[in-house]
Amino acid sequence: xxxxxxxxxxxxxxxxxxxxxxxxxxxxxxxxxxxxxxxxxxxxxxxxxxxxxxxxxxxxxxxxxxxxxxxxxxxxxxxxxxxxxxxxxxxxxxxxxxxxxxxxxxxxxxxxxxxx
Amino acid sequence: xxxxxxxxxxxxxxxxxxxxxxxxxxxxxxxxxxxxxxxxxxxxxxxxxxxxxxxxxxxxxxxxxxxxxxxxxxxxxxxxxxxxxxxxxxxxxxxxxxxxxxxxxxxxxxxxxxx
Numbered sequence: 001x002x003x004x005x006x007x008x009x010x011x012x013x014x015x016x017x018x019x020x021x022x023x024x025x026x027x028x029x030x031x032x033x034x035x036x037x038x039x040x041x042x043x044x045x046x047x048x049x050x051x052x053x054x055x056x057x058x059x060x061x062x063x064x065x066x067x068x069x070x071x072x073x074x075x076x077x078x079x080x081x082x083x084x085x086x087x088x089x090x091x092x093x094x095x096x097x098x099x100x101x102x103x104x105x106x107x108x109x110x111x112x113x114x115x116x
Numbered sequence: 117x118x119x120x121x122x123x124x125x126x127x128x129x130x131x132x133x134x135x136x137x138x139x140x141x142x143x144x145x146x147x148x149x150x151x152x153x154x155x156x157x158x159x160x161x162x163x164x165x166x167x168x169x170x171x172x173x174x175x176x177x178x179x180x181x182x183x184x185x186x187x188x189x190x191x192x193x194x195x196x197x198x199x200x201x202x203x204x205x206x207x208x209x210x211x212x213x214x215x216x217x218x219x220x221x222x223x224x225x226x227x228x229x230x231x
Contacts, residue, residue, distance in 0.1 A: 004159075006159075031216075032216055034218050034219075036218075041224075041226075042223060042224070043206065043221045043222060043223045043224050044160075044206070044219075044221045045221075046218035046219070046220070049217070049218055059218075091157075093159055093160070095160075097216055099216070103148065103165075103167060104162065104165065105219065107152075107159040107160040107161075108159050109158055109159040110157070110158065110159045112157065
């Protein structure tokens with residue numbers, strides 16, 4: 001149990017286009033989902049926290065208008081990178097928290113974004 | 117504010133040798149601490165977590181970690197390294213349990229296993 005999927009697993013796009021990444025909790029309902037960004041050979045940095053039905057909370061320094069997050073249901077959160085540029089190229093990882101006192105986030109496999 | 121420092125971006129050990137990956141944390145409240153493993157181009161897998169129940173925490177794949185408050189450390193160990201242990205390891209901290217709030221990660225340690 002507690003499986004989180006991401007789609008797509010990798011994507012290449014042209015500069016200026018928008019890309020949507022989906023994060024799904026497959027076998028549980030996630031009260032909260034998180035989006036992290038990982039630069040090559042570096043750590044994960046929390047970008048934003050999203051709760052179902054409410055606006056996402058962004059970390060300091062993360063552009064809200066560039067990284068649009070929607071948490072439309074208890075099993076789906078999406079991250080849209082708008083007007084992508086090469087510096088947005090990164091590994092994006094989501095995680096989901098199902099509550100019930102588990103105190104654990106379950107991570108998706110990540111999405112590799114390359115902007116040409 | 118919370119932070120994590122992992123000493124050594126790369127650690128190399130021989131197969132069968134002891135693995136020791138170091139993690140020190142900073143937290144204004146009693147922390148929750150985690151170790152994750154990441155294989156290339158994959159997400160993170162939880163190895164173990166400290167939630168104040170016991171200072172010595174046993175995880176998967178033969179790993180364990182000991183919480184030492186006096187040293188603000190949570191080092192990860194494994195008695196005998198296996199080739200399959202080669203991966204990136206991240207230590208993370210949370211002040212609220214690690215579930216409902218984002219985690220703060222260290223920079224990671226790349227574990228290399230020499231045959």
